[in-house]
Amino acid sequence: MQRGKGMKFVGDSRIKQGPTVSRIPKDYSEYPGRTEAFWPNFLLKEWLAGAVFLIGFLILTLAHPSPLEGLADPTDAAYIPLPDWYFLFLYELLKYEFASGNYILLGMLGIPGIAFGALLLAPFLDNGPGRRPHQRPIAVGMMLLGLASVIWLTYTSAAAVDWESRAEANKPVPPSDDVDVVIDTDHPGYEVYETSCLACHGAELEGTAAPALYGPEFDHTAEEIADISVNGIGAMPPDQFTGTDEELEQLVDFILSVNESIEEE
Amino acid sequence: MLQKIYDWIDERIDLQPIWRDIADHEVPEHVNPAHHFSAFVYCFGGLTFFVVVIQILSGMFLTMYYVPDIENAWRSVYYLQTEVAHAQIVRGMHHWGASVVIVMLLLHTLRVFFQGAYKKPRELNWMVGVLLFFVMLGLGFTGYLLPWDNKAFFATQVGLEIAQQVPFIGDQLKILLAGDASIVGAQTLTRFFAIHVFFLPAALFALLAVHFILIRRQGISGPL
Ligand code: HEM
Secondary structure (H helix, E strand, C coil), rough: CCCCCCCCCCCCCCCCCCCCCCCCCCCCCCCCCCCCEEEHHHHHHHHHHHHHHHHHHHHHHHHHHCCCCCCCCCCCCCCCCCCCCCHHHHHHHCCCHCCHHHHHHHHHHHHHHHHHHHHHCCCCCCCCCCHHHHHHHHHHHHHHHHHHHHHHHHHHHHHHHCHHHHHCCCCCCCCHHHCEEEEECHHHHHHHHHHHHHHHHCCCCCCCCCCCCCCCCCCCCHHHHHHHHHHCEECCCCCCCCCHHHHHHHHHHHHHHHHHHCCCC | CCCHHHHHHHHCCCCHHHEEEEEEECHHHCCCCCHHHHHHHHHHHHHHHHHHHHHHHHHHHEEEECCCCCCHHHHHHHHHCCCCHHHHHHHHHHHHHHHHHHHHHHHHHHHHHHCCCCCCCHHHHHHHHHHHHHHHHHHHHHHHHHEEEEEHHHHHHHHHHHHHHCCCCHHHHHHHHHHCCCCCCHHHHHHHHHHHHHHHHHHHHHHHHHHHHHHHCCCCCCCC
């Protein structure tokens, strides 16, 4: 076999070498119109177009961080499922009477099957010689009809969703059970905590009726904790703690020690 | 130095024909936006490929953190989103790329369709293209589950219920995808991960290779 440099490659020696055919393409000047070499002229311009596209794409990415909802909870019966937007038209189709219930196969396989089957076989269904759209009105008409249906179905499906409240209701919750709280029940302040605070702030300070006493939201100095215990804050009424100054000190120390045990991790 | 390396390789495998097949061809006037601005419609295929490359690269980096099991999948994505430097951008590229690639595919398909570019001799390449479209939709469907958040879980559950209603093979089809007849869970996530990361990309690469070889062999369709 003759290649560009006239080299002979080691092949099957039982096969005779045929007449050589030049694979070198014709000179560009022989092509009609203002042609341009792909390499390097055209590729360079393509790079520029690609760079502009990439910038637009990166702006989109930066302006809209990709969404993440809460960890999947299979027991959440109230959740309304929704596919990604490019499947919405198929999803919406199944809501029509003639495409659901007894006719589910029509909506699931029949209609999409015919549409995508026709798309796959388009060259054989539309097999006339003319390439211009007006020379093949049926094919073009069907495509416009299909396209309009897909756009319409996607639009009706998307318009029925309240995207903002959906996103608001499904914000991801940081995995809080990762926090390992060490409760030292022998701490002298624990007893005070148990009698005065536990009912609302929980056995592990995790918060039940009242907020948790640790975590990023809980940011108080020892004086503030003591003050809140006695005087209350916000919805927390005053005089939750009614003991001696020494007990107050032990209580504050206990709460702070739990916070320190978390920070150490 | 570079020339020497090139010569060394060229002496052994005769690079020039390979190189010619890949890059040495003329770009006709009617597809060159520098001559006719409306020729930008011919860019859609190339831009689709560009987004595919973005998807592959960003996806490769995502798998460096992502863990495909139901205990950790969501956590690894959350960690990626909140803690890892620049990971929000990488995940964002993969997330938005998945949508942009569908838009580009649609535009490319419409260009080919309305120009009648699928007519003889390009019927085969059109069908390869439609298969590519299906593969991309499959990648979108399987990738949607991977973060294992609520929208992922419930959308997949609905999708699998629909698959189950296919006559005759429905139940088997569902088991094949979900790994179990009734549970959408650990098995499902593992399978979707395998399909998303190995099976469909393999099909994608094979089809893309055929698509590009056919384009180079047949050349771009002439002006209308
Ligand atoms: C990942 C998906 C795809 C990629 C990366 C891709 C890429 C390309 C590229 C770069 C071209 C050269 C011309 C141009 O850019 O317009 C092309 C041509 C072509 N594509 Fe695609 N394509 C994809 C999917 C499709 C689909 C979904 C179809 C049809 C349903 C399709 C059908 C064709 C045909 C028939 C041609 C030849 C057109 C002509 O010669 O004028 N391709 N493709």
